[in-house]
Amino acid sequence: MVILGINAYHGDSSACLVIDGRLVAAAEEERFRRLKHWAGFPSQAIAWCLESAKLRLSGVDHVAINQDRRANMMRKLAFTLTHRPNPRMVAERLARKRRRARVEDELARDFPGEAFHGEVHAIEHHLAHLASAYLVSPFAEAVVASVDGFGDFVSAGWGLGRDRRVEVEDRIYFPHSLGIFYEAITRHLGFPKYGDEYKVMGLAPYGRPTFLEQMAQLVRLRDGGRFELGLEYFRHHREQVAYEWENGEPLMGNVASSELADLLGPARAPDEELTDRHRDIARSAQAMYEEAFFHLLRHLTACYRVDALALAGGCAMNSVANGKVYANTAFRRLYVQSAAGDAGGAIGAAFVAWQRAQTLLGVGDEPFVMRHAYWGPAFDSASIRGLVKDRAEEIRARGCEWSFVEDEAALCGLAASAVAAGAVMGWFQGRMEWGPRALGNRSIVCDPRRADMKDVLNRKIKRRESFRPFAPSILREAAGEWFEVDDDVPFMMQVYPIREEKRALIPAVTHVDGSGRLQTVERETNPRYHRLIRAFADLTGVPMVLNTSFNENEPVVCRPSEALDCFLRTNMDLLVLGDCVIRRNA
Numbered sequence: 239m240v241i242l243g244i245n246a247y248h249g250d251s252s253a254c255l256v257i258d259g260r261l262v263a264a265a266e267e268e269r270f271r272r273l274k275h276w277a278g279f280p281s282q283a284i285a286w287c288l289e290s291a292k293l294r295l296s297g298v299d300h301v302a303i304n305q306d307r308r309a310n311m312m313r314k315l316a317f318t319l320t321h322r323p324n325p326r327m328v329a330e331r332l333a334r335k336r337r338r339a340r341v342e343d344e345l346a347r348d349f350p351g352e353a354f355h356g357e358v359h360a361i362e363h364h365l366a367h368l369a370s371a372y373l374v375s376p377f378a379e380a381v382v383a384s385v386d387g388f389g390d391f392v393s394a395g396w397g398l399g400r401d402r403r404v405e406v407e408d409r410i411y412f413p414h415s416l417g418i419f420y421e422a423i424t425r426h427l428g429f430p431k432y433g434d435e436y437k438v439m440g441l442a443p444y445g446r447p448t449f450l451e452q453m454a455q456l457v458r459l460r461d462g463g464r465f466e467l468g469l470e471y472f473r474h475h476r477e478q479v480a481y482e483w484e485n486g487e488p489l490m491g492n493v494a495s496s497e498l499a500d501l502l503g504p505a506r507a508p509d510e511e512l513t514d515r516h517r518d519i520a521r522s523a524q525a526m527y528e529e530a531f532f533h534l535l536r537h538l539t540a541c542y543r544v545d546a547l548a549l550a551g552g553c554a555m556n557s558v559a560n561g562k563v564y565a566n567t568a569f570r571r572l573y574v575q576s577a578a579g580d581a582g583g584a585i586g587a588a589f590v591a592w593q594r595a596q597t598l599l600g601v602g603d604e605p606f607v608m609r610h611a612y613w614g615p616a617f618d619s620a621s622i623r624g625l626v627k628d629r630a631e632e633i634r635a636r637g638c639e640w641s642f643v644e645d646e647a648a649l650c651g652l653a654a655s656a657v658a659a660g661a662v663m664g665w666f667q668g669r670m671e672w673g674p675r676a677l678g679n680r681s682i683v684c685d686p687r688r689a690d691m692k693d694v695l696n697r698k699i700k701r702r703e704s705f706r707p708f709a710p711s712i713l714r715e716a717a718g719e720w721f722e723v724d725d726d727v728p729f730m731m732q733v734y735p736i737r738e739e740k741r742a743l744i745p746a747v748t749h750v751d752g753s754g755r756l757q758t759v760e761r762e763t764n765p766r767y768h769r770l771i772r773a774f775a776d777l778t779g780v781p782m783v784l785n786t787s788f789n790e791n792e793p794v795v796c797r798p799s800e801a802l803d804c805f806l807r808t809n810m811d812l813l814v815l816g817d818c819v820i821r822r823n824a
Contacts, residue, residue: 239299239300240256240297240300241591242287242288242298242588243255243585243588243591244280244301244302244341244587245304245580245583246305248483248488249432249433249488250266250275250580250581251266251276251279251280252264252267252577252581252583253283253284253286254585254588254672255287255293255588256585256588256589256591257291259592259603260606261585261606261613263286263287263290263291264584264614265287265614265615265670266577266672266793267280267282267283268793269670270282270796272800273486273487274792275432275433277486279485280584281344281348281349284345285348290615294352295353295354296352296354296355298354298356299357300357300359301357301359302359302587302590302591303359303360304366304580304583304584305361305362305363306360306361306363306390309391309392310390310391310392314391314412317412317413321413321475324476340358361586361587361590361591362390362406363389363390363392364384364389364392365395365404366584367384367386367551367583367586368396368397368399368404368405368548368550368586369590370550370575370578370585370586370589371384371548371550371554371574371575372399373402373404373586373589373606374575374585374606374607375546375573375608377548377573379399379546380398380548380573381399381538381542381546381547382396382398382399382404383535383538383549383550384550384551385531385549385551386415386417386552386580387417387418387421387552388415388417389583392409392410392412393410393417393418394409394410394551395408396409396538398542398544402605410464410465412475413467413469413472413475414465415467416530417552417553418467418493419456419457419467419523420553420556421490421493422456422472422498423519424438425505426494426498426499426502426505426506427505427506427516428506430508432487436706438523439556439557440706441512441516441517441703442521442558443749444517444520444521444750445516445517445519445522446517446518447521447525448521449523452502452522453522453523453525453526454526455468455501456468456501456526457526457527457529459529463534463537463538465530465534470495471501472493472494472495473495479492502519527553527556528558528566535547536566539568539569545568545570546573547571549573549578550575550586551578551579552579552580554574554578554579554731555578555674557731557732557755558753560572560574561723561734572725574729575729576608576611576677576729577672577674578731581672582673589606610728612668612671613670613672614672615796616668617798618816621798622815622816623642626802626815626818633802633820636822637822638806639820640820642818642819643819646766647773649814649817650770650772650773653665653683653773653812653819654773654776654777655773655777656811657684658774658778660694661811662698662809662811663683663684663810663811663812663814664681664683664804664810664813664814665682665683665788665814666679666680666813666816667814668764670796675731675757675787676785676787676788677711677729678711678759678767679764680788680801681711682695682699683770683783683784683785684784684786686710686745686746686747686782686783686784687744687745687780691708691746692704692708695708695784698808698810699810705750707747707749707755708786709730709756709786710747710755710757710782710783710785711757711759711771711784712771712781713758713768713775714759715781716775716782717756719737719740720736720744720782721736721737721754722734722737723735725758726758726760727757728759729757730755730757732755732756734756735752735753736748736753736754738752744780744782746784757785771783789804790804792804798816801813801815802815802820805820810822
């Protein structure tokens, strides 16, 4: 049975392919379109998924999409009758939905000459999130929670996953949303682009929680783990807020009302200098988010009395809060898959469709567990050698030379020696990562011991805000020695304290509060990256490297040509492209 899962008409459009209950391919549309968070119908991601499995559209039995327009209709009607929102807002939302083509029509347009004979399944947004967390987790039983902005009129949903089945058992409905709260603060602090919330998370440790009283007016905790927004400070529930989700970068209007500036002070312009007030607002907003998040999770532990938790939704990208789950709740096992946000809904929708098919057919299977994130395109040695040959003149003209190193041990040793000597290295190998994090296949790798490495990276390539941290990739077997946790964290979705005695040894990956956004690397799931880090450890005694995404103000590179382009236009020192090593001459 072949199931195509899609996240469409939303930010981080994506597609995946599930065959007989096993994930075989997954990718985000932005990687092919080269536009961050691309929204619309993921035609290129779909085409690649089918090509990777040597299938045509006619070979697909089911298409599952992670939204259902019919979901929660009574709640939508009740809200309209009781709150009487601006009629223009209601009319625009209805018109936007009418303008949207059916999935069958989109497929017919984008795949001319191919016939789709299967069935389309509309899966409620938060059910898809829950499924994307639990149905690919290692847990037989787990509490499952999804928290985000909004999807199908809901901002949070939860339930109990058991025996590879999960349903949404309770919800928090529009207009209350932790995602909307964090988005409003993000824009207020002068970060206007879709997905900029991670900048607030990075800025927060530089401030003090001096705005907690004001934050408590924005988010109000209620019984049963619930929360509500102070709606006087928001406008998304009564006025039309500009949203653009069609075929391009997602664009969103301001969800906050003018009263937010009265409460917190004037909003910061994007080019305005950051002050202590801005840092304090960021710290206070993160603290308020965590208070509401753990308020919900503590309620769920009391309800279900299960020690495993699977998280999804856009708010599950808040890796700082995720890293505090063990300290603030009774949960002792945590799983957050690599594409926890809306892109991951494609996987969730596909696995819900598979789950339902199994029920109808009365069959079972060996549960699939997503232990790694390497589900995207890969490129063989021949294609990489062909690229280098075709662009040899350009590479030489840029003052670079190259060689091919087929022995993996020699390749990793050479690369580790260069990194230990201070080189900034592009590292391109294997299948592209699924989700927003570079996890060792499309990465820039550096020495975590150098205190100046953040400045070097920003000067040579990244050119990003100085307050944003860089993350460590560490050998799984060494994690407990260097971090105050000994756990599997393969997807860089949790931030944990670095052991105090180790922080001075790895200043490039130690944030101002002594933490690091952890990625544990296992030999079984990424043998070449593990071998690279092991070679670096043999040279330096430090079993980790600094790992950041292979890009320059663009989506993470997908193809070898994009990696070579990024290397040549920046001041990167070294590029390992499969078995090819390209060096920039001094």
